[in-house]
Amino acid sequence: MPTPTASSKPLRVGIAGLGRLGLRHAENLAFRLRHCQLVAACSPVEAERSTAREHLGVGLVFDSLEAMLQGADLDAVVLVTPTSLHADQAIAVLEAGKHVFIEKPLALNVEDCERVEAVKARHPGLTAMVGFVRRFDPSYANAFDSIQANAVGKPFLVRSQTADQYSPDGFFVRFAGTSGGIFMDCSVHDIDLARWMLGSPKAVRAFATGTIACHPDLAQHKDVDNGLAIVEFEGGARAVLYASRTFAHGHETQTEVIGTQGQLQVGAGAARDRVVYSDTHGVRHLAVKDFFERFEAAFQLEMQAFVDSCLGLRTCPLTLQDATAATRIGLAITRSLHSGQPEAV
């Protein structure tokens, strides 16, 4: 890790949104990261503002992003707000001359992505990074480095899944109307991973199908709880994606990269830890419960990468173009789910 001199001024960060994921980002910024200070927070929700003051010890607390941008002296803003607000808020932050971190997805349409890209292009000195957290997971990072070091030869196929543990409360069903559907909500991570591992080839076409296994209420949203997609890239590479909301054993994020000389697989089995039990149920390990548990270290490394990028200590590992490309593919997949036909990306 690059070490700034002891006199480096820490990055002054404000956070917008302190829901479950926002709180995790905030705790990392406040307690676990180097080179930064969490100095401000904003939320329209009083309980979240109270958490900012009391649990996080943040001095400057506001009820809107606008107020925070005006009332606090910030270097950077972390947006963990509803997706529909991402584009406009990111633009507002950039226009205010501050670095911006945007929780994924950047937007649910390409136009919004491109609007943010355009503003960012006018502020080349600012960092704008979207939260594709898996790139910062140590296992995914090691896998990527191995591929760069030719461990699998030329990679030509990615198989990747995001599967959440079945939740009887069907939390996500209530958000089905605004989440963009299972592929925009879950597979967008796999899309980003596939592009990253394959060397960012241009996607050409996508085909999708799916089924409703456990959540019949999804039908009204034209969504599914188990979705399958194939993406075709220029040059012959392919990706097969699977997203599920109905796994019994836990959250299993799994990605295979198959190349001409070998292959690698990340995350199979989703082990919670290094403990194996042998008892009347067999020989077994427990699985991680959710992406929070699975990507705990990655969330911390991700935000450190953002902070360090803002300070010029390292290059930003993700561009807005990466986010736009993933959105574009996710939308083609979603169109295919609805049309039943392959759709051009």
Next chain:
Amino acid sequence: MPTPTASSKPLRVGIAGLGRLGLRHAENLAFRLRHCQLVAACSPVEAERSTAREHLGVGLVFDSLEAMLQGADLDAVVLVTPTSLHADQAIAVLEAGKHVFIEKPLALNVEDCERVEAVKARHPGLTAMVGFVRRFDPSYANAFDSIQANAVGKPFLVRSQTADQYSPDGFFVRFAGTSGGIFMDCSVHDIDLARWMLGSPKAVRAFATGTIACHPDLAQHKDVDNGLAIVEFEGGARAVLYASRTFAHGHETQTEVIGTQGQLQVGAGAARDRVVYSDTHGVRHLAVKDFFERFEAAFQLEMQAFVDSCLGLRTCPLTLQDATAATRIGLAITRSLHSGQPEAV
């Protein structure tokens, strides 16, 4: 295993074709199975006839199926001949009043399958079984039994792959013109497994794509060395298939069955045995080299099942209709690979 009385007359079997797979079937019939005798063999190849006499100790050796049917007193015939001959030969055996085992695939077109079905329908007392060997693998059999016992709830998704180790001699390329392509040659097993595990739902539609990673000569046959397909079934079940000719580590046949209450996976890792090595290459096991090694026990159990079915000791576990259904799906997948569009099954 049902035990016939010591006085049961063993099944008198003749085999047609003593290539690599034929020889394995013949050795099982001659040396390892109960209730049968390998009494005759036929082959147009002198070396194979010589093997029959000297290695297998078969007394009656012929140069054609016709000659064998006339010259030997047989109860059953095992066909391990080129696919293009399967339908006519199976019909000839049935018309001769003998049980028939046909190595997979039954045929490369549905018409041929249905011709055999029609003849079989006129001989209800005869057994006609196609060699979907994986159903007899102990792991697949245990998986099927578990599903029947509700271990995964209602199964709705099968992911299945057949992957062969890369062979620099590209043996299969020379047969690409007559094999029916990667899906008819390899995935037909996965199709049969998917149907079996899902309770034989009716297939509706298929989509396929693929890529050529290592064998450019395949292009002239409109074939690929890595193929991907999705099959949609009535009632919402889905199958995702993957076939490869280019794996570096060995032959990896792998099948997942995902249900509403859990899932199971057969064959991941393709371990050759129970040995794990820890050395400078890491912590590792070796993989099986090919389907011969992987399904050694299954080939034996499969043929025992055929023999026992012929003798009325058990019900034939596979019907010709299963073979026809798999062929139908495999053909739709292959059409989709060529058209680039989903194809009706």
Next chain:
Amino acid sequence: MPTPTASSKPLRVGIAGLGRLGLRHAENLAFRLRHCQLVAACSPVEAERSTAREHLGVGLVFDSLEAMLQGADLDAVVLVTPTSLHADQAIAVLEAGKHVFIEKPLALNVEDCERVEAVKARHPGLTAMVGFVRRFDPSYANAFDSIQANAVGKPFLVRSQTADQYSPDGFFVRFAGTSGGIFMDCSVHDIDLARWMLGSPKAVRAFATGTIACHPDLAQHKDVDNGLAIVEFEGGARAVLYASRTFAHGHETQTEVIGTQGQLQVGAGAARDRVVYSDTHGVRHLAVKDFFERFEAAFQLEMQAFVDSCLGLRTCPLTLQDATAATRIGLAITRSLHSGQPEAV
């Protein structure tokens, strides 16, 4: 496998003892092995004689070994009788000029072992083999071959365990008085494996301890249900042994061989098959239930090796000296368990 010409005369085998393990050997001899015929059987138990006639189709059935030796024209005898009879019976078979297979252990004292060795020495043309079945397990055989091929450098430590699934009926407790104790009954296999893997060094000293976890009745036999031992060999090699009667998940036979360049492990996890389940119990596989299931293939390969040795088709892979050496070490371990001190081998 060497292939005798079709005219080779098969080995005529008689079996003594048709208990659970005897029946397995008999079924292999009758139905699954090449180059042999099971022509005779003897047992003092009428039910076993009846099984021989009806299930196995054996023509010549006797109520004693003596009667069988007199009444049947045999080339070889397989002894699966109580351990206390092994030595005298083996000698009787050898003196009758027949090959002999003796189920392990050869004897519970060194004197008996040496008596058999002495008789065998007078019949150099006969095969006498003791049933250390694990040497014929494909995984152990592959492990041995790897070590011979220098896969772990110079091996210097073996850790090996034999662990049976807990049985509430405590079957083995009733035999504790005659079994020789846990080390003679279970660890003798691990002792043989350790010697084999380490290149048969001379054992010098042994130390043992143990505990009674679940079967208090063992105390009266001075036996334990979980035993631990360390064996010291000349030249610095060591073995650590563990035997248990109380495993919850199944039968787990496990052996590690540690060398100067790496290590290998056989049997960890004791997977029943290639199926992995992911459900509310975690990600898991089932374990084999008992040594019968674990070593099914090995029992077959072992008896084939005996048959082939008798016929001169291969060299006998196990000598009586191997059995004597294992007995000697097992006895030293057992003495140490009772004395609490290291005991010279």
Next chain:
Amino acid sequence: MPTPTASSKPLRVGIAGLGRLGLRHAENLAFRLRHCQLVAACSPVEAERSTAREHLGVGLVFDSLEAMLQGADLDAVVLVTPTSLHADQAIAVLEAGKHVFIEKPLALNVEDCERVEAVKARHPGLTAMVGFVRRFDPSYANAFDSIQANAVGKPFLVRSQTADQYSPDGFFVRFAGTSGGIFMDCSVHDIDLARWMLGSPKAVRAFATGTIACHPDLAQHKDVDNGLAIVEFEGGARAVLYASRTFAHGHETQTEVIGTQGQLQVGAGAARDRVVYSDTHGVRHLAVKDFFERFEAAFQLEMQAFVDSCLGLRTCPLTLQDATAATRIGLAITRSLHSGQPEAV
């Protein structure tokens, strides 16, 4: 995690010793932990003092513990100094009225341990904790919690190993004269784990043996590079320990706890991450290189536990008595290695 109010005064910590492990503790204290400030450091080595100033940003830097205790206003001191200094330094810190963390082992003789215990007894308000880091590893912690929740029934056997990757430079050989030998240096962790998992039974007797596989120079120190020990506890529990300096694949810390209803295993395979490679070397994962990599999270959690204990936010999870008991057992094992006889603890 308990959350002190935002106004809590952080713990003011000084560190003594900034070698490899000291630096890790210092970085955690300076950058990654809550509720503390690293305000002072001392070392007799100029390079380490320079690191303290420039890399860690510590304002108060001294060349001796005495100078630091006088010159800095501290609440707690972390000792990462040579083992021979631990006891006297710990006493000095406690007598100065400050909490103390002592890197393991507390001492190489029981008298020193008891001297520290006696001083600590006179300062009941101070925390004194020894660095048995594995107790803070999430996997070991989960294992312990499972055992407390009766996952394995009554535990009666622990098998535990500490194995370091072979290092051609034989770093540890140079320290063999002062390290106390392989059991005091490595197995002391396993001893502590065994006591912890088994419910802290009283150890009665120990037996040890070992071998020199790769480092002949150890003979002059009466040490071995592969050591084996058995510990007998009152009530029947047993522990089997293995320590090695010569593993080819990495650092493998592994612990099994076997109980009457099941068993669990921590750390087998020592996977570096969640990546599995399939290539011409087989199906494999890489192993962690050393205890630094293996216990990265544990070192952080350990120090947080110490800080929180000092602040009264939680109870100190480890007592000096635990350290004394482990030392006592380690010394008996070491005596047994030299005497060749079981030794009373």
